[in-house]
Amino acid sequence: MALVHDRCICLRKFEYSETSQILTLFSRDHGLLRAIAKGAHRRTKAGASKFDGGIDLLDIGQAVFSHDPSRDLSTLTEWSLREGHLELRNHLRSMYLGQYAAELLSFLVEEHDPHPALFVALEKCLAELSTSRREEAFLGFELELLRQAGYLAELMMCVLCHQELSDREPAAFSPARGGMVCRSCLPQVAQTMPFDFRLLRLAQGLLRLPRVDGSIQRLPRLTRHQSDPINRLILSHIEHTLGRRMRMSAYIFEK
Numbered sequence: 070m071a072l073v074h075d076r077c078i079c080l081r082k083f084e085y086s087e088t089s090q091i092l093t094l095f096s097r098d099h100g101l102l103r104a105i106a107k108g109a110h111r112r113t114k115a116g117a118s119k120f121d122g123g124i125d126l127l128d129i130g131q132a133v134f135s136h137d138p139s140r141d142l143s144t145l146t147e148w149s150l151r152e153g154h155l156e157l158r159n160h161l162r163s164m165y166l167g168q169y170a171a172e173l174l175s176f177l178v179e180e181h182d183p184h185p186a187l188f189v190a191l192e193k194c195l196a197e198l199s200t201s202r203r204e205e206a207f208l209g210f211e212l213e214l215l216r217q218a219g220y221l222a223e224l225m226m227c228v229l230c231h232q233e234l235s236d237r238e239p240a241a242f243s244p245a246r247g248g249m250v251c252r253s254c255l256p257q258v259a260q261t262m263p264f265d266f267r268l269l270r271l272a273q274g275l276l277r278l279p280r281v282d283g284s285i286q287r288l289p290r291l292t293r294h295q296s297d298p299i300n301r302l303i304l305s306h307i308e309h310t311l312g313r314r315m316r317m318s319a320y321i322f323e324k
């Protein structure tokens with residue numbers, strides 16, 4: 070069995086028996102994988118533990134694991150923590166956004182399909198979530214995740230007639246069609262969400278910003294009045310596309 074070394078971010082964890090964990094890891098060069106960390110909570114008599122005392126959500130570590138894409142579960146053999154995100158864990162909103170980013174990624178990316186640029190983008194996003202730029206950092210990552218995973222909704226033009234969307238006429242988003250629908254086409258589509266054109270212009274502007282190594286650069290400051298409706302639109306698109314609910318969304322939006 071081949072053992073590989075890779076930098077990983079822990080996206081999900083499940084305590085398995087008293088001593089072990091089953092983890093969903095996003096590795097830089099091997100993509101998404103599920104791994105068992107046997108004895109993660111076991112300590113030697115000297116107090117040392119095999120995986121730095123267990124692996125937590127969003128921890129970033131240098132890992133060694135068995136790599137065989139034909140098997141469901143890899144075995145983690147070594148883990149040394151590189152970034153435990155203490156600052157992020159001190160701020161509830163930051164932690165929720167980080168966990169939401171992890172949840173979205175774990176469903177939008179195929180297992181064993183490497184996305185090194187997305188890895189770098191997530192690592193950067195997690196670092197920025199503990200700062201006052203958390204809202205724009207999250208939204209920038211979310212758009213990039215959709216783009217790199219091939220799930221970006223059509224926000225630039227009407228998804229039906231491909232005409233540009235006018236600022237003077239109401240347009241709406243159709244989760245079923247995966248994009249914006251112009252006023253003329255609206256009668257053809259059953260369920261749509263009205264979407265403010267200023268926010269649409271803002272989202273279009275974000276998608277046109279320069280990107281370096283898969284991360285959007287020069288993100289403007291955003292308030293939650295701006296980012297929440299865009300995040301909601303993206304959530305409805307993702308939930309419709311995947312046919313499942315995102316658990317963390319309940320913690321992201323105010324009721």
Ligand SMILES: [Zn+2]
Nearest residue numbers: 227230251254
């Ligand atoms: Zn149209």
